[in-house]
Structures are given as structure tokens and as C-alpha cells.
Amino acid sequence: MSEDSAARPAGKGARGRFERIYQTLRTRICLLDYAPGSRLREEDLADEFGVSRTPVRRVLVKLEAEGLLRSVHGVGTIVTDIDVNELAQVYELRVELAELIGKLSPIVVDEALVARFRDIKARCDRMVAAGDPREFSQINMEFFHLFTTLTANEPLRAISERLYYQTTRIWLKMASRLKGYETLLYNEFVIFQREVADITEAVEHGDLMAAGHVRRAHIAMSFSRIRQASGAGENAAVPKADPSGRGLRRNPGAG
Amino acid sequence: MSEDSAARPAGKGARGRFERIYQTLRTRICLLDYAPGSRLREEDLADEFGVSRTPVRRVLVKLEAEGLLRSVHGVGTIVTDIDVNELAQVYELRVELAELIGKLSPIVVDEALVARFRDIKARCDRMVAAGDPREFSQINMEFFHLFTTLTANEPLRAISERLYYQTTRIWLKMASRLKGYETLLYNEFVIFQREVADITEAVEHGDLMAAGHVRRAHIAMSFSRIRQASGAGENAAVPKADPSGRGLRRNPGAG
């Protein structure tokens, strides 16, 4: 499935299962495999992962603590919906934290790290040609994780990660609404490509503060575009808020 | 609006119990009622709160996600120990976030808010006379919550709260080691008293950025004092070798 599970050998007992299920569900939520507002059944998840409801509930509690889920007694476990206006505060904070990543406890840049940035950059270039929103989100996610490694400040990493996973869904949601606007999507790809290139260059020069500033600017501009697209989308792009599917559809996991 | 932490004393069904147990345990951890490194038995907690282990484990999972506990299979649920060096990163981050609280999404200051600051200030003044470390921590905690209300940025509040609860224990741990140094403790009280006074004044003037800067400076200086006191304590746990208060400048008495 994803290389994250391979990169994280979770082979050991209970803790390994927990991490595997947790990251799997989190990825699915952020890739909109589970649509915002959709319901998750604990028993289905339990069956899928070959365990009982109990360990699944552990994961759900953690995901709920991070604001990605919300369990309601007698109703179900629903994926939190994402609203551009509410996420404005999260973006406001992410902008500042991005700069802090280049500022607090910077790591020493070695050749291996530069290689990883160049690798992402190469894959990003290929992705632009293909132009798949889902693949874009995946590379975006990997690049984010790579970017956070620029600081040795572990709490800053963890918090940035949490906020990232709260906001990253909005882009894919936007993209799914903008079907037919290939030029806009392509524009997003190219902008991200430039961001990766700029930050990679900054890392090559060992200027982590510059990397932080670039990232900060891109996050701010990205949200600006999302907000504009959101306003346009609500006014014109989508005729009505789909009355047929009240968001309770279940997407079987994509292979 | 928000159904979260502070403003909810009573409990409806399941959610109420959860919040009550969660906040109770969190407070106990941060007030060192549960010493760092000590083991918590799920069954004891279950008996105390009149429930089964299941809902208790929910709370423990959340507290573990926040870094206050660590459950190990077959061993126990142990309260995370706190190390000054590890907490340096958290403090580094808290310093920045304190400034952001006065900068991002500032609220409009009304008379009721000023009154709450003045109330805390009055209680702080009385606390200084009494001089109980535990009461100091409690007022410090309340003042922190009040300070976070200066921003309308909910994620920033939540994150600041989380980091605060990760670091606040270190002061009490320090204080418990410094038994016999009443002058040093009193010094801490007076410094906090000044911080409360300064921030209250800034709020009265509606200058939230000033409040943020004051808070930032105090957090940084507080950690500096803690680190120096920690180093002194580890080098010579016995009172004899104290290098003439090189770190803890400023004598009480001028308050």
C-alpha cells in the first residue's frame, strides 16, 4: 500500500498493530478514502484488520483526540467535516510553525538528507506530468514529513504534523469539486513543484531559515488560493449541496 | 460552541464521565500527586471512579497521546518522567507560542475579562503571603487558562494547553527538591506576581501583543532559572555547594 508502513517496521506485538491501524486510518481520512461526514463502523474496521473492536477503539480515541474523528454514542464514528473558515485558524498557525521549523533547533544537513530532498523533487517532477490529485496529495504528505525533519525539535514536529493532517484534506476536497478545471489543478501542481525546488535548493545551501520562509509563504498563498476557490465553488461551481448522498456512503479501501 | 475542556463541570452520560476522569488525572499528574515514574493501576482508578477498567483506559490512551503517561504491556501505566534537557525543546516552543497568543486572532477585551485578570491578580497577591508551592501551581494553571483566552485561535489554545501541561510539572519537582530554600521559592512567587501584574496591566490597556511579549519573556526566564537550579541540584543535591546564587538573582523584600 504505502511506503510508510514499510518504513515503519511495526512488527512487534500490540504496539505495532496499534501504529499500523492508526496510520492506515489517518492516511485514509486525509486522502478522502473516508469522506468527511461519513460514518465508520468499528466492527467493519475490526474485521478488516483481523482484530476485535477493542484495539480499534484505542485508535479511534486517539484519532478523535486529534480532531479527525468524532464518536457519538448510539450514532457512530463520523469523520469530521472540514470548513474553510474554521481551518483559517489552523492555517494561521501552520504559517507561523513553518517558519519556526527552520528557526528552532535546526539540524545539520548531510548529503543523505539532500539526496532525499532531490528524490522527492524528481518524483514531484514526474507527478506534474501525470497530474493525479491523489498522487499529488501523497507526495505532498511525504514532502511534509521530510520538511519537518529539518528541525530537531520533536514537539514542534509532532504539532506541525497534527495540524498538517487536519488541513491537508481540504485541498483534495477542493480538487474533487473542481473537476473540469484542469488548468487550475495543473497550476497547483506547478506551484508545489516550485516550492519543492526552492526548499530543496535552500537545504542544499544549508539555509534552513530560508527553507522555513519559503514554506511559510507557500502555505499562506496556498490557503489564499483555497479560500478563493472555495468562495467561487460555493457560488457557482457546484449547483447544489448534493441532496442525494448525505455523505453516508462508504468507500471500500482503494488498493 | 466548543464542548471541550474547561467550561464543563457536570457530566451528562458517557462524555461527562470521560472529561471528569480525564481532567482529574491530568491535574493530579501536573500537581505531582502522581509522582513522575510512579505506576498507576487501571483497576485502582476504576474502583475510585466507580467504573470498570474500560472507560479508564480511554482516558489513559488520551493522556498517553499527550505524553503524560506511557502504558507498557505487562508492566504498567507509568507517569512520564520529566527531564530538563528534554523539556528544553518544549519550552523553546512555548516561548514562541506565547507571543503568538497575543498576535494571532486577538479577542476584544471587555470589562468582564479585565475583572477576571484582576481577580487572579488579587488571589496571586494573597498567595505570595501564604507561600504554598501547590497553591502557586494551581493559580499558575488558572492564570495560564485565562491567558490563552486572549486569542480566538482555538488550535493555538489547545496546543499551548498541551505543552503547558507537559512542562508545568517541572517547577513543582524543582520546588520539592529545594526544600529549605524558602527565599528562592519566595523569589519565584514574587516574579510570578509581577508577571500577573504586568499582563493584567497590558490587558487593561487592550495591548494583547504586549501581554504576549511579557509572557514570552517570563516563560524564557522561568526556564532559565529552572535549568540553572536543576544543574545546581544535580551537581550538589546537598545544600552545601551553592555557587552564591549565580542563577537566581534578585532578592525578595522589594516586593
Place this chain on the structure above:
DNA sequence: TCTTATTATGTTGTGCACAACATCATGCGA
């Protein structure tokens, strides 16, 4: 006496059955 294998004890993790709760469907009366 020391080392090592084995047992004993205690803790968290898991599975399952049931209770609490919310929602939807049904049926009755007007």
C-alpha cells in the same frame, strides 16, 4: 556462593456479551 532455569505474581491487551443511546420505521388515532 554464584549462576541459571523455572515458577509465581502482577499488569496491560484483547475478545465478547450486554447496556445505553439515538434514529428510523411502523401503526394508531384524529
Place this chain on the structure above:
DNA sequence: TCGCATGATGTTGTGCACAACATAATAAGA
């Protein structure tokens, strides 16, 4: 046909018994 009470259905929350696991105590052997 509409309004409303009542049951049916489905979900999460809880309690309890047991498994998995780690450590301490114990005993055997050299």
C-alpha cells in the same frame, strides 16, 4: 393526510473474563 407515540434497528459505551507479557521470587545445579 397529518401528528405522535411506540417499537425496531443499529451503533457506540461498559463490564467482565481471559490471554499476552514482563518481572520478581524461587529452586536446582555446579
